[in-house]
Amino acid sequence: MIRSGATKxxxxxxxxxxxxxxxxxxxxxxSQKPEKREPPDHRKIGxxxxxxxxxxxxxxxxxxxxxxxxxFNRLIDFIRKQYARYGFQEVIxxxxxxxxxxxxxxxxxxxxxxxxxxxxxxxxxxKDPGGCCGSDHGPAEPDSEADxxxxxxxxxxxxxCLIFASxxxxxxxxxxxxxxxxxxxxxxxxxALSGLTRVRRFHQDDGHIFCRPSQVEEEIKKTLDFxxxxxxxxxxxxxxxxxxxxxxxxxxxGTEDEWNRAEDRLKMALDSSGMEWSINxxxxxxxxxxxxxxxxxxxxxxxxxxxxxxxxxLPKRFALEYQAPAPEYEARGETTNDPVLLAEYGPVRPxxxxxxxxxxxxxxxxxxxxSYDGKWPFWLNPRQAIILTVNTSQPVLDWADEVKEILLGxxxxxxxxxxxxxxxxxxxxxxxxxxxxxxxxxxxxxxxNGYSQILVVGEEDVKHGQVSxxxxxxxxxxxxxKMCKLADAFE
Numbered sequence: 001m002i003r004s005g006a007t008k009x010x011x012x013x014x015x016x017x018x019x020x021x022x023x024x025x026x027x028x029x030x031s032q033k034p035e036k037r038e039p040p041d042h043r044k045i046g047x048x049x050x051x052x053x054x055x056x057x058x059x060x061x062x063x064x065x066x067x068x069x070x071x072f073n074r075l076i077d078f079i080r081k082q083y084a085r086y087g088f089q090e091v092i093x094x095x096x097x098x099x100x101x102x103x104x105x106x107x108x109x110x111x112x113x114x115x116x117x118x119x120x121x122x123x124x125x126x127k128d129p130g131g132c133c134g135s136d137h138g139p140a141e142p143d144s145e146a147d148x149x150x151x152x153x154x155x156x157x158x159x160x161c162l163i164f165a166s167x168x169x170x171x172x173x174x175x176x177x178x179x180x181x182x183x184x185x186x187x188x189x190x191x192a193l194s195g196l197t198r199v200r201r202f203h204q205d206d207g208h209i210f211c212r213p214s215q216v217e218e219e220i221k222k223t224l225d226f227x228x229x230x231x232x233x234x235x236x237x238x239x240x241x242x243x244x245x246x247x248x249x250x251x252x253x254g255t256e257d258e259w260n261r262a263e264d265r266l267k268m269a270l271d272s273s274g275m276e277w278s279i280n281x282x283x284x285x286x287x288x289x290x291x292x293x294x295x296x297x298x299x300x301x302x303x304x305x306x307x308x309x310x311x312x313x314l315p316k317r318f319a320l321e322y323q324a325p326a327p328e329y330e331a332r333g334e335t336t337n338d339p340v341l342l343a344e345y346g347p348v349r350p351x352x353x354x355x356x357x358x359x360x361x362x363x364x365x366x367x368x369x370x371s372y373d374g375k376w377p378f379w380l381n382p383r384q385a386i387i388l389t390v391n392t393s394q395p396v397l398d399w400a401d402e403v404k405e406i407l408l409g410x411x412x413x414x415x416x417x418x419x420x421x422x423x424x425x426x427x428x429x430x431x432x433x434x435x436x437x438x439x440x441x442x443x444x445x446x447x448x449n450g451y452s453q454i455l456v457v458g459e460e461d462v463k464h465g466q467v468s469x470x471x472x473x474x475x476x477x478x479x480x481x482k483m484c485k486l487a488d489a490f491e
Contacts (some may be wrong), residue, residue: 011239043195044371049374049450051365052196059399060193060200062362067382070429071368072203073106074380075361076181079205086226088179090206090477093159093220094197095182099149104317105149110251110286114186114261116152140250152185152388157311157354160208162319164350171324174350175211175219182183184204196366197303201363209353210320212263213333216351220269220291220308223355227293227306230357233490235377236295240305243292252286262310263289287313290354303367305359311352321347378452379487386410386451387467389459392434399462402433406476411478414465426484453483 046052051068055061057201057398064072078160096118102108107115153159160178185201192198211219231240244266247259266289270277277291284290293306314320325332326338338343357366367379378384385407387400405411409426431451433442439456448452456468466473473484 009478011063012282021285026376032232038371040373042197042457045374046195046357051369051382054118054131054195057176059190059202060188061172061201062196062201068365070382071365071376071380072361074363075358076203076205078233079358082226083128083179085467086177086181086222087175089178089183090179091160091163093156093163094153094182095185097158099147099151101158102163105161105314106253106287106317107154107158110253111154111280112168113156114188114320114330116185118152118185120148120150122148134202135152144171153182154184154186155181156182156184157314157352158318159207161314161320161352162322164210165318169322169350171212171322172329175209177207177209177481179205179207189191196362199360199362202363205358205361207355207357207410208246209355210315210350211353212322212324212348213331213351214335214340216310216333216353217264217269217272219353220266220310221272223308223353223357224269224273224275224291226355227357229308231293234364236367237257240295242273242277243283244270245275245280245285245290246285246291247284247289248282252284253317254287258312259284260287262312266291266308266310275353285311285354287311288354290291290357293359305364305367307353307359309353311354312349315352315377316351320350320352322350324348334484374450376452377452377491378483379490381450381452382448383431383451383456385431385455385483386446386449387430387432387455388439388446389432389434390439390456392436393459395462396459400434400457401459403467403476403479404430404432405484407480409480414475426480428480428487429481455480 033351046068047478050064050065050066051071052064055063081092100109101135101429102115115226132439155477160180163178164176181203183203184206185199188198188200193200209219244263246263247256252259262392269290280292282294287307288311290307290309292304295305296302310408323345325343325345326341327344329336329341330348352400389396389400402414406414407426407428407430410423433446435442443454443474453469458468461467461473467473467476467479469479
């Protein structure tokens with residue numbers, strides 16, 4: 001159709017009026033500002049992904065569901081694997097200790113308000129003339145201490161001091177490094193409790209290094225490297241800062257001179273790290289200054305996660321020592337070549353370094369949930385793979401079950417019968433959707449639920465002994481190896 005010039009101008013005029021009409025413009029979608037998205041909240045995502053719940057019966061003690069427990073255990077296992085590089089030996093210590101231990105460590109005087117007290121059973125035992133094996137063993141030995149009050153441990157350091165003190169050490173053995181994942185309890189006020197970030201029962205990747213004075217800077221340097229490696233894998237490499245927390249105004253043990261020397265050691269270690277750092281005046285622990293690793297959450301609020309603390313006080317209170325030549329020089333971190341002095345051995349007080357890389361595992365999980373916005377990397381994902389069946393025919397359902405067993409490591413290859421005895425599973429998290437729905441709706445639901453790998457099996461896959469991942473087709477054994485490689489590389 002050929003239009004006249006007048007018609008064209010009229011059409012253009014009409015379109016121009018319509019296009020520039022203010023009433024129309026204000027209704028155009030692109031002219032409206034997009035709604036501001038709320039920052040991720042680990043409490044909401046935790047419920048959506050079935051990671052954890054809380055209960056009024058135990059405030060401040062999160063209950064991890066199977067999905068949350070998978071993430072928790074993978075974080076712990078990841079740290080355990082790094083201990084081989086950094087020389088830590090894992091120990092298991094009691095949850096409660098007598099009040100006398102907390103008095104000895106200084107916690108009773110400086111930390112009592114944040115501790116839970118437990119009272120032992122003081123009632124006399126029931127008389128049992130027969131004994132456990134039909135004979136009377138006589139009266140039980142009385143309690144070795146009259147004090148029958150205990151404290152739930154808020155930290156592991158006194159227990160690790162007991163371990164170090166349990167035998168004689170040579171200077172050649174040091175540094176001695178202990179690690180502990182025991183649960184800790186701190187009596188936080190109820191108004192401060194929040195999801196996983198502020199809790200009363202929690203776990204730390206707690207570690208203590210007992211070293212010679214001359215080894216302090218090197219040990220702190222290694223610990224900072226440990227933090228850098230771990231936070232790099234967790235994708236927190238640029239999201240944290242270092243802060244030196246110094247002597248509190250009140251509630252500290254030791255002399256000001258000892259504190260000044262400890263703070264100087266940490267300052268030298270921070271300077272040599274090459275990273276920027278700041279000072280938090282008066283925020284140190286009651287027994288020593290510390291380096292805090294601080295991370296921001298999605299709201300911009302800062303949380304202290306990892307920590308490195310230098311302690312001259314607990315070794316003194318627990319009378320810890322090791323044997324070394326020229327003990328006076330050794331205590332100052334100095335060396336001598338004088339054979340007379342080197343021939344003289346004597347006791348020297350070790351320096352104690354407290355360190356936690358993840359810090360509170362619960363708090364770090366909250367930060368990771370919000371940092372990832374619920375989109376987990378494969379190795380941490382509690383929903384690593386799901387197998388979707390194309391139909392509900394028995395061969396397809398049976399093959400889906402067999403593929404799952406191969407991926408889980410319960411079978412080495414297809415067609416293998418289940419064997420008796422112990423198994424060596426892969427540790428992968430694999431689910432199956434057998435429902436009689438369309439494949440499209442199953443795929444959509446799997447994506448919404450956050451599965452990393454969505455596998456499909458149908459009649460053709462049964463026939464060829466394979467599984468489909470998008471356009472790729474491979475054997476279940478190849479898929480298992482591919483997934484294990486991703487998990488082992490922490491990707």
